[in-house]
Amino acid sequence: MKLTTKQLTLCGILTTLALALSVAENQIPLSLAIPIPGIKLGLANIVTVFALYVLGPAQAVLILLARCLLGAVFAGNMNALLFSLMGGFAAMGVMILLSRLRGLSVYGVSIGGAAAHNCGQIAAAVLSLGNTAPLYYLPILLGVSLLTGALTGLMAACLFRALAHTDLMKG
Amino acid sequence: MTLRSWRKVGTPMNTSPKLRPGLWDALVVLVVAALAVSCGWTVWDGQDRGTELTAVVSVDGAETERLPLKEAAGTERTIHAGGYTLRLRLTETEIWVESADCPTQDCVHTGHISRGGQSIVCLPARVIIQLEGGERVDTGVDAVIG
Numbered sequence: 154m155k156l157t158t159k160q161l162t163l164c165g166i167l168t169t170l171a172l173a174l175s176v177a178e179n180q181i182p183l184s185l186a187i188p189i190p191g192i193k194l195g196l197a198n199i200v201t202v203f204a205l206y207v208l209g210p211a212q213a214v215l216i217l218l219a220r221c222l223l224g225a226v227f228a229g230n231m232n233a234l235l236f237s238l239m240g241g242f243a244a245m246g247v248m249i250l251l252s253r254l255r256g257l258s259v260y261g262v263s264i265g266g267a268a269a270h271n272c273g274q275i276a277a278a279v280l281s282l283g284n285t286a287p288l289y290y291l292p293i294l295l296g297v298s299l300l301t302g303a304l305t306g307l308m309a310a311c312l313f314r315a316l317a318h319t320d321l322m323k324g
Numbered sequence: 325m326t327l328r329s330w331r332k333v334g335t336p337m338n339t340s341p342k343l344r345p346g347l348w349d350a351l352v353v354l355v356v357a358a359l360a361v362s363c364g365w366t367v368w369d370g371q372d373r374g375t376e377l378t379a380v381v382s383v384d385g386a387e388t389e390r391l392p393l394k395e396a397a398g399t400e401r402t403i404h405a406g407g408y409t410l411r412l413r414l415t416e417t418e419i420w421v422e423s424a425d426c427p428t429q430d431c432v433h434t435g436h437i438s439r440g441g442q443s444i445v446c447l448p449a450r451v452i453i454q455l456e457g458g459e460r461v462d463t464g465v466d467a468v469i470g
């Protein structure tokens with residue numbers, strides 16, 4: 154894949170945004186309900202939704218990779234890398250598939266992505282700990298993904314609506 | 325860079341995304357909710373009931389110690405793993421990590437756990453303390469949702 158300067162710039166901006174969202178969601182005390190270090194809400198998925206629709210899967214994957222790697226470097230925590238990679242790519246895969254279904258809006262795509270994100274994170278926890286104890290928190294996380302998915306869907310819908318006037322969305 | 329110039333940037337979209345939720349989105353919600361409930365049944369119903377609440381300590385994925393809370397109540401345990409030291413405290417109904425020298429301190433911040441299925445995880449030390457047995461776990465769901 155060859156990227157133009159503009160594409161590279163946009164990818165850079167979106168990666169920065171995703172990183173900022175990852176850092177911001179660290180402030181949410183999710184650990185009170187789910188005491189598994191490394192598990193995140195997945196607000197950065199909003200960037201994946203946006204990139205998927207506007208830039209296509211290839212560049213969305215690039216942005217996701219950069220976000221996971223840089224996020225692990227900034228946090229100085231390689232444990233977090235497996236969680237963000239498995240969560241991020243599970244969400245990416247499901248959202249690529251769902252976004253091809255004509256009947257689904259950004260809400261359905263985002264909720265499906267959020268659920269996959271949390272399944273991926275629990276899988277990462279089970280793998281890295283070599284213990285099935287984290288599975289206990291999967292039902293809670295799936296319930297939570299309905300909320301985070303609806304939230305990222307709402308944010309994406311607002312974003313797309315705002316950008317519709319710039320004729321970005323008319324392709 | 326103006327927004328207008330963005331349209332040249334990406335792969336053009338065949339169709340603009342649907343922005344209003346519809347029936348198909350409700351189906352996705354239903355599928356995820358059904359998944360959550362069926363996971364809840366399998367995972368939470370799988371817990372032993374009516375047995376004594378027991379803390380199972382695992383290091384690096386392998387079980388190292390079983391501590392029935394009734395017998396071990398009031399005692400303190402020290403776990404050495406992965407170059408770190410965790411100090412556990414137990415009562416008849418709860419277990420918690422009193423202190424640890426791991427860099428993240430997640431295990432300490434988790435606080436007290438008291439229901440079968442709950443766990444305390446220390447990633448740096450690769451230690452899991454999981455509770456087994458005890459009463460019905462349904463109350464745990466209420467506590468999280470409510």
Ligand SMILES: [Zn+2]
Nearest residue numbers: 424426431446
């Ligand atoms: Zn710890």
